[in-house]
Amino acid sequence: MKRKICIIGMGLIGGSIALAIKKEHSVHITGIDIDSNQLKLAQSLGVIDEPAEELAAGVEDADLIIIAVPVTKTECIIEELEAVPLKSGAIVTDVGSTKDRIFHKAKQLYKKNVTFIGGHPMAGSHKSGVQAAKSHLFENAFYILTPCENTNTNKIIQLQNWLKGTKARFIELTPKQHDKFAGLISHFPHIIAAGLVHQVKNTENEDELVSRLAAGGFRDITRIASASPVMWRDILLHNKDTILSLLHNWKEEMNNVEQMLKEEDPTEILNYFSAAKTFRDGLPTKEKGALPAFYDLFVDVPDHPGVISDVTGILGEADISITNIRIIETREDIMGVLQLSFRTEYDREEGRQHLENALYETYVME
Ligand SMILES: NC(=O)c1ccc[n+]([C@@H]2O[C@H](COP(=O)([O-])OP(=O)(O)OC[C@H]3O[C@@H](n4cnc5c(N)ncnc54)[C@H](O)[C@@H]3O)[C@@H](O)[C@H]2O)c1
Numbered sequence: 252m253k254r255k256i257c258i259i260g261m262g263l264i265g266g267s268i269a270l271a272i273k274k275e276h277s278v279h280i281t282g283i284d285i286d287s288n289q290l291k292l293a294q295s296l297g298v299i300d301e302p303a304e305e306l307a308a309g310v311e312d313a314d315l316i317i318i319a320v321p322v323t324k325t326e327c328i329i330e331e332l333e334a335v336p337l338k339s340g341a342i343v344t345d346v347g348s349t350k351d352r353i354f355h356k357a358k359q360l361y362k363k364n365v366t367f368i369g370g371h372p373m374a375g376s377h378k379s380g381v382q383a384a385k386s387h388l389f390e391n392a393f394y395i396l397t398p399c400e401n402t403n404t405n406k407i408i409q410l411q412n413w414l415k416g417t418k419a420r421f422i423e424l425t426p427k428q429h430d431k432f433a434g435l436i437s438h439f440p441h442i443i444a445a446g447l448v449h450q451v452k453n454t455e456n457e458d459e460l461v462s463r464l465a466a467g468g469f470r471d472i473t474r475i476a477s478a479s480p481v482m483w484r485d486i487l488l489h490n491k492d493t494i495l496s497l498l499h500n501w502k503e504e505m506n507n508v509e510q511m512l513k514e515e516d517p518t519e520i521l522n523y524f525s526a527a528k529t530f531r532d533g534l535p536t537k538e539k540g541a542l543p544a545f546y547d548l549f550v551d552v553p554d555h556p557g558v559i560s561d562v563t564g565i566l567g568e569a570d571i572s573i574t575n576i577r578i579i580e581t582r583e584d585i586m587g588v589l590q591l592s593f594r595t596e597y598d599r600e601e602g603r604q605h606l607e608n609a610l611y612e613t614y615v616m617e
């Protein structure tokens with residue numbers, strides 16, 4: 252008989268985990284979502300085998316329960332789980348972007364014969380919903396687990412086995428460590444991205460040309476501001492203390508910049524940017540984590556109008572996203588080269604095949 256999994260929250264992350272699990276295990280996956288359209292779509296896309304209308308019915312015989320809803324809702328779901336029968340020996344995990352409050356809430360499950368292990372796959376997207384789910388979303392990403400001291404090691408291994416199709420790299424942290432690090436490299440940058448967008452929006456009231464000019468750098472640094480506001484509201488509320496402390500440090504950082512500029516000290520200003528560049532250039536790029544990994548593909552293209560839209564059109568039709576596109580060289584007498592950046596090696600390989608089928612010459616430089 253097939254093992255059973257119940258996923259509560261059939262959005263981007265719930266859907267991606269379901270697809271990753273299906274790649275490695277022959278299982279029966281039940282999905283639950285308050286949005287019946289998401290649930291229907293999840294079934295049509297083959298992400299789940301069956302929807303459940305009631306939480307109790309979905310979880311009662313599940314070997315693995317995965318909570319993939321916004322973090323304040325995760326607390327509500329834990330309360331609901333406490334009140335319904337669960338299979339003895341089951342593992343319960345979550346994917347929330349914060350861990351400490353959920354960890355404390357999950358203590359309510361201790362009296363049931365199940366094991367709760369908090370989890371957070373450190374990769375995602377600014378897109379929401381099961382329609383954006385991908386089995387390889389977490390490839391090479393860190394997947395943080397926050398077991399407690401008494402968690403049975405065997406259960407941690409079982410959970411990692413369930414999740415091996417994610418191809419993520421598991422790492423264990425305490426919930427507090429997690430929230431401190433995630434605050435620094437994920438939650439706080441989100442506020443800065445939203446703040447930059449607000450700054451342009453406020454100026455746009457004076458002159459609407461400004462947002463039409465917002466290109467390359469601004470778009471790169473503010474991509475994440477397009478993510479789900481509900482998800483981010485909840486993250487901020489959950490990790491309030493860490494974020495308030497980072498805000499305090501940030502104001503000091505900006506005061507320093509203000510001072511450097513007022514003093515017009517070229518050496519200080521140069522050092523500020525050089526030190527940031529040196530540190531940033533030294534960060535690992537072949538793994539997802541603090542920085543997204545970029546997998547570049549080079550494509551020879553003729554110098555012909557419409558060639559860029561042809562290339563992006565081929566990738567778009569195959570539903571392959573690129574994170575960046577750059578024309579490296581265009582001289583009249585030679586072919587130009589397009590440098591396309593993909594989020595994963597898998598996307599790059601898929602993209603390469605589609606472009607070669609359309610007779611483009613491609614190559615990868617490691
Ligand atoms: N998006 C990312 O980049 C990312 C990455 C890692 C972890 N996370 C975490 O994963 C979780 C899910 O995020 P997502 O990006 O998949 O969001 P999403 O909006 O794509 O999906 C969330 C789903 O949960 C459903 N939902 C909300 N309340 C519910 C409830 N009470 N019962 C059942 N379903 C409910 C929604 O209808 C929605 O379909 C969040 O906790 C988030 O912090 C997100």
Ligand SMILES: O=C(O)C(=O)C[C@]1(C(=O)O)C=C[C@@H](O)C=C1
Nearest residue numbers: 348372373374375376377437475
């Ligand atoms: O790539 C993105 O769009 C993300 O914002 C992903 C991201 C992040 O890196 O901050 C967002 C929240 C999650 O908890 C984990 C990953």
